[in-house]
Amino acid sequence: PLAPSRPTRRVPRQKLRFRGNGKLRFRGNAFTLIELLVVVAIIALLAAILFPTFATIRGNARRTACMNNAKQIGTAMMMYLQDFDELTPTPYSKLSTGVYTDVSALLQPYLKSQRVLFCPDRDENICGASDGSVSIASANKPCIGYGYNWGPSQNFYANRKSGGLLDAYETSMAGNYARALGRPLADVLAPASTWAFGDTHDTTWYTISADSVLSRFSGDRNSRLQHGGCFSMIYMDGHAKPVRFRGGFSTTGSNRVALPRDPTQYANWCADPDAVITTEVGTMPCKNVGAAFATSVTRWFAE
Numbered sequence: 001p002l003a004p005s006r007p008t009r010r011v012p013r014q015k016l017r018f019r020g021n022g023k024l025r026f027r028g029n030a031f032t033l034i035e036l037l038v039v040v041a042i043i044a045l046l047a048a049i050l051f052p053t054f055a056t057i058r059g060n061a062r063r064t065a066c067m068n069n070a071k072q073i074g075t076a077m078m079m080y081l082q083d084f085d086e087l088t089p090t091p092y093s094k095l096s097t098g099v100y101t102d103v104s105a106l107l108q109p110y111l112k113s114q115r116v117l118f119c120p121d122r123d124e125n126i127c128g129a130s131d132g133s134v135s136i137a138s139a140n141k142p143c144i145g146y147g148y149n150w151g152p153s154q155n156f157y158a159n160r161k162s163g164g165l166l167d168a169y170e171t172s173m174a175g176n177y178a179r180a181l182g183r184p185l186a187d188v189l190a191p192a193s194t195w196a197f198g199d200t201h202d203t204t205w206y207t208i209s210a211d212s213v214l215s216r217f218s219g220d221r222n223s224r225l226q227h228g229g230c231f232s233m234i235y236m237d238g239h240a241k242p243v244r245f246r247g248g249f250s251t252t253g254s255n256r257v258a259l260p261r262d263p264t265q266y267a268n269w270c271a272d273p274d275a276v277i278t279t280e281v282g283t284m285p286c287k288n289v290g291a292a293f294a295t296s297v298t299r300w301f302a303e
Contacts, residue, residue, distance in 0.1 A: 070234045
């Protein structure tokens with residue numbers, strides 16, 4: 001039997017026109033102005049949809065990198081405690097030279113690289129021009145991204161404790177040094193819920209204390225804090241996890257404070273939550289200092 005014949009496909013006619021040399025050429029249909037505008041509008045719409053997604057992806061990548069750094073710092077802290085009879089680091093300053101040796105310097109031998117101390121989401125610089133702890137922390141260099149737990153309120157009064165991982169602050173009788181003494185790990189009653197380090201906007205003597213963690217921050221929105229205020233916090237048992245913070249304007253001398261959004265975490269600054277300490281907001285048990293700072297806030301940051 002004969003095979004059925006294929007239907008003939010009609011080829012659209014092309015317009016022909018003469019070129020200058022007398023030869024013919026085909027001329028296809030061009031885009032109209034309306035079609036071009038539609039394409040442009042679609043591209044703009046896709047960009048509006050995708051760009052925020054790209055920004056979120058970049059933010060998540062920085063948050064992940066920061067958390068990885070935090071975990072390495074936590075591991076370094078554990079190794080330091082093993083080598084120094086479970087005594088926390090003692091930061092100090094040589095008053096004659098004005099050079100600080102911070103906790104970050106004391107942990108450096110246990111870190112793979114100095115870069116671990118820098119959070120990719122902190123864009124402030126020139127924090128450590130007088131900081132001898134980390135050589136990269138000098139003029140025009142980024143600020144260290146993680147602060148140590150001095151307690152809910154940082155203290156520079158002689159023979160006064162801050163409630164965190166440091167004992168009394170002291171200066172030498174000769175006046176050539178100042179230091180905050182380390183304290184035994186046994187003083188930390190709940191290592192799994194006590195902070196060791198965390199994201200900070202502080203400068204030299206980097207801390208996470210409520211009244212100093214924002215010392216270099218000049219904004220008034222939580223979205224401008226590191227990771228939008230979702231700080232990477234390192235605990236005394238070595239683990240790390242994000243904790244939501246918010247900033248506010250305070251009547252205290254520090255002007256700006258930052259506190260956990262969950263008030264039950266106010267005690268996480270305290271080696272012993274019931275220990276009575278003297279702070280900028282009064283003398284009280286360490287676990288109550290965060291609430292006292294909260295009452296000093298005149299206006300919380302906008303989101």
